[in-house]
Amino acid sequence: MNDPKRLAAAAALELVVPGMKLGLGTGSTAAHFVELLGERVRAGLNVIGVPTSEATHRLAQECGISLTTLEETPELDLTVDGADEIDSALRLIKGGGAALLREKIVASASRRMVVIADGSKKVQTLGAFRLPIEVVRFGVEATRRAIIAAGAAVGCSGDVSLRMDGVGHALVTDEGHLLFDASFGRIPDPEGLALLLNAVPGVVEHGLFIGLADEAFVAGEGGIERLVRPAN
Template identity: 50%
Template sequence: MSVVKENAALAALDFVEDGMVLGLGSGSTAEIFIDALGERIAGGLKVSGVPTSKRTAECAIEAGVPLVEPDKVDRINLTVDGADEVDPAFNLIKGGGACLLREKIIAQASDRMIVIVDSLKMVEMLGRFPLPIEVEPFGMALTAEQVFDALKSTGCEEAQTVLRQMKDGSGPLVTDGGNYILDSRCRKIPNPADTALALSQIPGVMEHGLFIDLADVVIVGEADHARVIELSRD
C-alpha cells in the first residue's frame, strides 16, 4: 500500500459525519478510503455508500460498508474519489479506471466532492494523462472523428485518439455501462471548460473524463502527512 495514498485517504475520513450518504469513488486510493471507512463503521459510525463501479461495490461489501442504490436516496452528502490529474482550478481528468460515467453521475448529485490524490497528480495544465471519453459502440469510428475535431478546435495539442483495449488483448474494453473508451492523448488541454462543452455536444459521446466545477476539496497525500486544499468559489 502506498503511504502517500493512504495518508490522503485517511485525511478524507475527517469530512465524514454520522448519518451521511457517501458517494464511493473508484480506483486504488478510493479503495483505501473504503477499507478505512469500514473500520470506522465497525467502531460505530453509521453511514451508507453509493458505489460508482462494480469493483467499488465489491470492495465496499468486503469492508462492511452498507450500500444503497442511487435511485433509493434523496441526496448524496459527500463523494470521495480519486483523479488522474488535478489543475489549480480543481478541474479534473478522471476515467483511467473506465468508470467516468457513473463517477460523474454521483459527483454531480453530491453536495460536496473530495478528491484524494498524490502530488504527482497535481499539474499546471491538464493533458499529460490521456483524456478518457466514453462512447456508444454504434458508429464509434464516426464518433472518434468528431472527438478529434472537437479536441483540435478547442486548442488541444497533438491530439491522438485510440480505442482502449482489454489488458489481455481480447478486444475493446467494455465499461460497466456497456460502452467503449476512447483515450485521447492531447499533451495540453488549455481550455478544459470549452473542451468539455464541445465533447458533450457529440451525439455518440456518453460522457467524458473532464470534471469541471465539481471538486470542492483536494487532499494531496505526502510521505508523512496530507495537504488539504479547499477551493474558494466566491
C-alpha cells in the same frame, strides 16, 4: 501509514460523520478510503454508501459498508474519489479506472465532492494523462473523428484510440460502452473542450470534471496539502 494515497484517504475520512450518505469512488486511492471507512463502520459508525463501480461495490461489501442506490437515495452528502490529474482550480481528469460515467453521476448528486490524491496527480495544466471519453458502440469511428475535431478546435492534438482490455479486446465499461483515450498532452481550455465533447452525439461522457470538486487532500513528502476550489 506511509502510503501517500492512504494518508490522503485518512484525511478525507475525518469529514465523515454518523448518518452520512456517501458516494464511494473508484480506483486505487479511493479503495484506501473504502477500506478505512470499513474499519470505522466495523467500530460502530453508521453510514450508507453509493459505489461508483462494480469493483467498488464488491470492495464495500467486503468491508461491511451498507450500500444503497441513487434510485433509493438520490441526494448524497459527500463523495470521496480519486483523480488522475488535478490542477490548482480543482479541475480534474478522471476515468483511468473506466468508471467516469458513474463517478460523474454520483459526484453531481452530492452536496460536496472531495478528491484524494498523491502529489504526482497535481499538475499545472491538464492533459498529460490521457483523457478518457466514454462512447456508444454505434458509429464509433465517426465519433472518434468528431472527438479529434473537437480537440483541434481548442488547440488539442494527439492520438485518440480505443482502450483495450488485458486480452486484446475493446474494454467495455460497467454501463456497456466503449472508451476512447485522447492523448492530447496539454489541454489549454478544459471548459471549452468539455462543451464541445458534450455536443458530440456519440459521446456518453468524458473525464473532464469541472466545477464538481469542492476540495482536495493531496499527500506529498511535506504532508497533506488541502486545496479548495476558488470562488467564481
